[in-house]
Amino acid sequence: MNPGIRAATLAGLVLVMGACGSAAGPSASPSAAAPRGSGNLILATTTSTQDSGLLDVLLPPFEETTGYVVKTVAVGSGQAIAMGVECNADVLLVHSPAAEAKFMDAGGGVDRRLVMHNDFVIVGPAPDPAGIRGATKAADALAKIAATGATFVSRADKSGTNSKELALWAAANVTPDGAWYLESGQGMGATLQITSEKGGYTLTDRATYLAARDRVRLEILVEGEAGLLNVYHVIPVNPATCPTANASGATALADYLTSTAGQALIGAFGSREYGQPLFVPDAGKSEDSLGS
DSSP: OOOHHHHHHHHHHHHHHHOOOTTTOOOOOTTTTOOOTTEEEEEEEHHHHHHHHHHHHHHHHHHHHOOOEEEEEEOOOOHHHHHHHHOOSSEEEEOOOOHHHHHTTTTTTSEEEEEEEEEEEEEEEETEEEEEEEEOOOHHHHHHHHTTTTTTTEEOOOOHHHHHHHHHHHHHOOOOSSEEEEEEEEHHHHHHHHHHHHTBBBEEEEEEEHHHHHSSSOOEEEEEOOEEEEEEEEEEEEEOOTTTTHHHHHHHHHHHTTTTHHHHHHTTTTTTHHSSSSSSSTTOOOGGGGTO
């Protein structure tokens, strides 16, 4: 791609994504003009990888082995990708396929590697006032929530989860609006807490819900639909577009996350605490094979 066109395209992505993260986004963003030390690495990622506790397991071995010090900024996938566009991150670990594809098409990433997946679920209060328990289609469940006026809490932060939620509303032919539809503007963990306090429903990734389930009064009510697959990719930021990017560190982290050692940690995470792994390692698999 012509450098001028690529720069203009990436600038357009900034306008689209500039306000798309959690309202409680990173407290400080590094300057895109300031070169970063070769030992420091900025990972922009989703709240689910942090709220679930996965990064607490994955990153220490990487840092110990390589000497890199990873600073994690956990926001919605939209804001994480915007950080890559703005050269405020070295590597992305995100789960918003359409936004990722646009970032790659604009020349923002070196490559995009499949890392893992889990799934989205709809959770709500045990009494289930909207009567959605066991629904086989998430869109049908959302239509019932809207029809009954039961409380639904949206992240409303352009995250991967929020993007999936909006796609499900569209599939249900519902424009969510009104007093029953609340927007948290926060990450998944905080949104689950608000949903519990309001006695409402929300869409969440399974990992964050399982990590939080002892602190909230919510149950999984809808799950298992193929369309609820939640896929994560790692994307090193392109140094041709962002000269300040720590390209070697970003590649090292991407290599680690997709390595035998990294994938083994991902596959084992959660089994002891929750009785099931919270993520399925997918490096080297075909995207078409996921969930089958």
